[in-house]
Amino acid sequence: MEVETTQLAGVMLIKPQFFEDFRGEYVETYNESEYISKGITCKFIQDDISISTQNVIRGIHGDAETWKLISCLHGKFYFVVVNCDTESSDFGKWQSFTLSDKNRWQILVPPKHGNGHLVISESTIFHYKQTTYYNPKGQFTYTWNDPKLNIWWPVKNPIISRRDEEGRFV
Numbered sequence: 001m002e003v004e005t006t007q008l009a010g011v012m013l014i015k016p017q018f019f020e021d022f023r024g025e026y027v028e029t030y031n032e033s034e035y036i037s038k039g040i041t042c043k044f045i046q047d048d049i050s051i052s053t054q055n056v057i058r059g060i061h062g063d064a065e066t067w068k069l070i071s072c073l074h075g076k077f078y079f080v081v082v083n084c085d086t087e088s089s090d091f092g093k094w095q096s097f098t099l100s101d102k103n104r105w106q107i108l109v110p111p112k113h114g115n116g117h118l119v120i121s122e123s124t125i126f127h128y129k130q131t132t133y134y135n136p137k138g139q140f141t142y143t144w145n146d147p148k149l150n151i152w153w154p155v156k157n158p159i160i161s162r163r164d165e166e167g168r169f170v
């Protein structure tokens with residue numbers, strides 16, 4: 001597997017090795033010792049999936065403590081990470097990635113960063129590992145089309161939750 005830095009400090013792009021043969025495909029999605037050897041030393045304690053249909057955006061969500069390791073188990077989504085650390089000179093800086101069940105890319109998202117994804121395929125299974133247990137009160141929500149963040153999305157009228165509709169602007 002390859003681990004690459006990104007334009008955002010602490011955010012890593014992981015490209016797992018996958019194997020194809022006449023039966024299909026095989027990929028290790030997480031292997032603690034290998035990830036530690038590549039500098040990803042977070043202790044993951046909860047795994048989650050969300051399943052969404054085309055044109056759904058979930059996010060932008062985050063909190064002050066959690067590291068997340070994001071994967072696409074099925075389909076394809078446009079994934080955005082935003083620095084939401086109000087004390088950072090990079091506050092508001094964002095980067096997008098396209099994750100799919102073809103490229104098998106993963107993104108490591110540090111605390112104080114928000115993440116959101118738009119479903120490109122007919123449906124997608126979004127998977128992540130996280131280093132804390134679910135604490136809804138600790139989470140922040142920024143609106144996907146916040147004019148100050150000025151994130152580019154390949155959609156004009158996404159399907160979003162009430163929580164995301166009511167998310168705050170910067």
Ligand SMILES: Cc1cn([C@H]2C[C@H](O)[C@@H](COP(=O)(O)OP(=O)(O)O[C@H]3O[C@H](C)C(=O)[C@H](O)[C@H]3O)O2)c(=O)[nH]c1=O
Binds near residue numbers: 048050058115133139
């Ligand atoms: C996050 C979470 C949610 N839930 C329950 C609570 C709600 O009844 C339901 C949907 O939750 P929510 O609307 O917050 O789900 P998403 O909009 O997909 O947001 C979540 O998934 C995105 C990708 C994030 O990265 C966020 O951190 C996380 O908030 O699942 C749980 O039971 N456990 C959990 O860990």
